[in-house]
Amino acid sequence: MTDLKFNRGRRLRGSANLRSMVRETSLHKEDFIYPIFVVEGENIKHEISSMPGVFHFSLDRLGEELDEVVDLGIPSVILFGVPNEKDAVGTQAYHDHGITQEAIRFAKQRHPELVVIADTCLCQYTDHGHCGVIENGVILNDESLDLLARTAVSQAKAGADIIAPSNMMDGFVAAIRYGLDQAGFENTPIMSYGVKYASAYYGPFREAAHSTPQFGDRKTYQMDPANRLEALREAGSDIEEGADFMIVKPALSYLDIVREVRDNFDIPIVAYNVSGEYAMVKAAALNGWVDEKKMVLETLLSMKRAGADILMTYHAKDAARWLEEK
DSSP: OTTOOOOOGGGGGSSHHHHHHTOOOOOOGGGEEEEEEEESSSSOEEEOTTSTTOEEEEHHHHHHHHHHHHHTTOOEEEEEEEOSOOBTTOGGGSOTTSHHHHHHHHHHHHOTTSEEEEEEOSTTTBTTOOSSEEETTEEESHHHHHHHHHHHHHHHHHTOSEEEEOOOOTTHHHHHHHHHHHTTOTTOOBEEEEEEBOOGGGHHHHHHHTOOOSSSOSTTTSBOTTOSHHHHHHHHHHHHHTOSEEEEESOGGGHHHHHHHHHHOOSOEEEEEOHHHHHHHHHHHHTTSSOHHHHHHHHHHHHHHHTOSEEEETTHHHHHHHHHHO
């Protein structure tokens, strides 16, 4: 045995402090964006059945959630408004006193230092549940861009720090950037959902946002899960149009895409740890099948290791607490 030569990788794993010294990737609560669903009405805090621990909040109950987020040291939230009234063109999406706009104002007044991101889409505001204008059963691209730009401007006027368009219409970043600039919001950044797949992992979110399509699916505008190179084309075009951040969605089954986007572009990359990914872990944990804390932190760490700078996750509050315990 004395003539054997081999590498001794275990030398760097002998103790907790030694492992910490050579650790390549770290997870911090400052990495997190926490999604919040805001509904119309009063005294509403209603748990979403497919997302245990995640709630619908009315404006008069939103403060308690925001206070908790800030107390935990999470620096940012993204707000999803769920209106009572819907129509064919999503009028409430760009109404100056729509639910999202009112939630933005409330959040910025209560916690001015909190980074408030506005999800910019039409699907939860339209009676058909699609992300654009429809004519004869077809989702029209160019006709939808003006409504998306109007939505973004109304959200910026309400005080949103970042606009996050998620509709995947061609040219949506260019249209929103132009609209924001024309309205005097040249310094408002765009966090583009530029790499967004037509995924089965969105199911619980559609319950939360009341945004299930009333016919067909979203495969004509969201990306085919089989495609890798398409992600680079989509990200590249959005960056050319003025995107300041790039979201890859979903995250867990698309870690290879997170790495591809990270290796090819130099803007901040956001991994969206989506509702289905959250629900799977929560369901297993509630049944006692997995160690929730260890599994969540390992999963989020994998997204950072893949190249994400920022993590949009429903686990953010729990993860922030667990990181403090360390």
